Structure formats: C-alpha cells, structure tokens
Amino acid sequence: MVTALQFSGGKDSLACLHLFESEWDDIYVVWVNTGAAYPDVIEYMEEWRQVLPNFVEVKTDQPGNIAKYGWPADVVPINSTSIGRKLMSGDGPVIQDYLSCCGRNIWAPMQSAMKDLGATRIIRGQRADDSHKGPLKSGQLVDGVEYVYPLENWSEQDVFDYLRSVDAQIPSYYAKGEVTGRDCWDCTAYLEENVNRIQGLPDEKRVEMERRISLIDSAISSEWHGRSIIARSAP
Known part of the structure; x- marks a missing residue:
C-alpha cells in the first residue's frame, strides 16, 4: 500500500x-x-521539508495560467472568458471561473502526482461541514484507491483544539481572522471568505487586488445590464 497525504499547510491538512x-x-x-x-x-513548507522523510513538492504555473485564462471569479460574464474574448470585442479583463482555476493549478496537478506516486491510499483534511468539498466519503474506494478523511466528522473548533493539544505550529494568519488557504496571494475569487486575507496583504498587493476585483465587478455588471433590461420589459 502506498499512502499519500495531501498537504496545503492549512489547519485541516496540518491536523491530518x-x-x-x-x-x-x-x-x-x-x-x-x-x-x-x-x-x-x-x-x-521548507521547514517541513527538513522534517518529513518523503516530502514531495509539485510545481505549477498559476501566473501563466492567469495570463492565459484570466482572473478567477465567483461569477463569470461569458463575454469576458478566454473563448468569449475571441468572439466578442472588448478591452476588459479576461475572467475564468474559480473552479477551473483551482482545478488547473491545484487539483489536477495533485491528482496527477497521486498517480505518479502510485498512491493506493490518499489522506485529505476534508470535513463534512466544509463549504467547499468533494463528493467522496471517508473510506470510499475509487479505481482501487482508498480515500481517507480523518476529520470528516470534526468541527473547525475540534481541529484547532487538537492542534493546540499537540503543540502544532498553527499558521499565524488564522489569528487574524483569515479562513482561506494561501495557495495564491492574488486569488480574486471566494470573496465571501477572502475579505480578511485580501485586506491583510501588503499595501501594493492589496491595491492591485482591489483594482482587479473592481474591474471584474464592472465586467459582470456590464454584461448583466442587458439581461436585466429584458427581465424588466417582460410582461
């Protein structure tokens, strides 16, 4: 049996x-x-690399992906997507849905790494009360691979209590009220959860993020304006 633990450095994978x-x-x-x-x-992660006997780093190119497919967003105006830009004129930002962005830059590369390692047991820090989670349940077998979610029935408080009980090095950003991971400093999606993280960025990066989000909002509003006119004129 080959076991792989998917580690982001966030509280849940740290507990695992x-x-x-x-x-x-x-x-x-x-x-x-x-x-x-x-x-x-x-x-x-460099600190963990020195401690863990079998630490594996998978490198992806999020900046290149953003340049090709656009900024991730929670709501995507079709004309602003990469394919939409080929069909419609416009000078606004290119925008992609956040699931595709995470998929290209994190989830698919992670899954490829699992296959390359020949993993037959995969450990993830997924909880049943997560707002975003995959469809599998702990212990489920898919194509001969067992997925193990040790925290499936834990609450967020359970996780923090456990980490403190084992004197874990809890990332400091949680104390600042941040609830999302730090995979990408320039993520313009998950805004319902990302406010504290964005506000905590260094000034230059925070201003840039605010600029991007404003442009995304304008693109969404511009495209939706026509639809709202139709809705108002309907009998």
Whole structure:
C-alpha cells in the first residue's frame, strides 16, 4: 500500500499530518506550489521539508495560467472568458471561473502526482461541514484507491483544539481572522471568505487586488445590464 497525504499547510491538512505522525517514514506528504504562494507559506513548507522523510513538492504555473485564462471569479460574464474574448470585442479583463482555476493549478496537478506516486491510499483534511468539498466519503474506494478523511466528522473548533493539544505550529494568519488557504496571494475569487486575507496583504498587493476585483465587478455588471433590461420589459 502506498499512502499519500495531501498537504496545503492549512489547519485541516496540518491536523491530518499530526494524526499520522507515526507513519511519517512510510507516507508521501505532497504539497502543490502554485508559483503564487505567500512567502511565509514557502518558508513554512521548507521547514517541513527538513522534517518529513518523503516530502514531495509539485510545481505549477498559476501566473501563466492567469495570463492565459484570466482572473478567477465567483461569477463569470461569458463575454469576458478566454473563448468569449475571441468572439466578442472588448478591452476588459479576461475572467475564468474559480473552479477551473483551482482545478488547473491545484487539483489536477495533485491528482496527477497521486498517480505518479502510485498512491493506493490518499489522506485529505476534508470535513463534512466544509463549504467547499468533494463528493467522496471517508473510506470510499475509487479505481482501487482508498480515500481517507480523518476529520470528516470534526468541527473547525475540534481541529484547532487538537492542534493546540499537540503543540502544532498553527499558521499565524488564522489569528487574524483569515479562513482561506494561501495557495495564491492574488486569488480574486471566494470573496465571501477572502475579505480578511485580501485586506491583510501588503499595501501594493492589496491595491492591485482591489483594482482587479473592481474591474471584474464592472465586467459582470456590464454584461448583466442587458439581461436585466429584458427581465424588466417582460410582461
């Protein structure tokens, strides 16, 4: 059996890492470096690289992906997508849906790494009360691979309580009210959860993020304006 633990450095995957400490010599701990991670995340992962016997870094090119497919957003105006730009004139930003962005830069590369490692047991920090989660349940077998979610029935408070009980090095950004990970500093999606993270960016980066989000809002409003006119004129 080949075991791989998918590690983002966030609280949930960190709790999984500590839960399986007795197996560190025998499991792969896999992190996806998107090329847009925060400097403190890079440092954090370097520290773990020195500790974990089988640390695997998967490198992707989020900046290149953004240049090709556009900024991620929670709502996507069709004419602003990469294919929409080929069909419609416009000088606004190119925009992609956030699921595609995460898929290209994190999820698909992680899954490819699992296949390359020959993993037959995959450990994830997914909880049943997560707002965003995959459809599988802990213990489920798919194509001969067992998916293990040790925190499936834990609450967020359970996770923090456990991490404190084992003196884990909890990332400092949680104390600032941030609830999302730091895979990409320039993520313009998940805005319902991302406000504190964006506001906590250094001034130059925060201003740039605010500029991008404003342009995305304008593109959405511009495209939706025509639809709202039709709706108002309907009998």
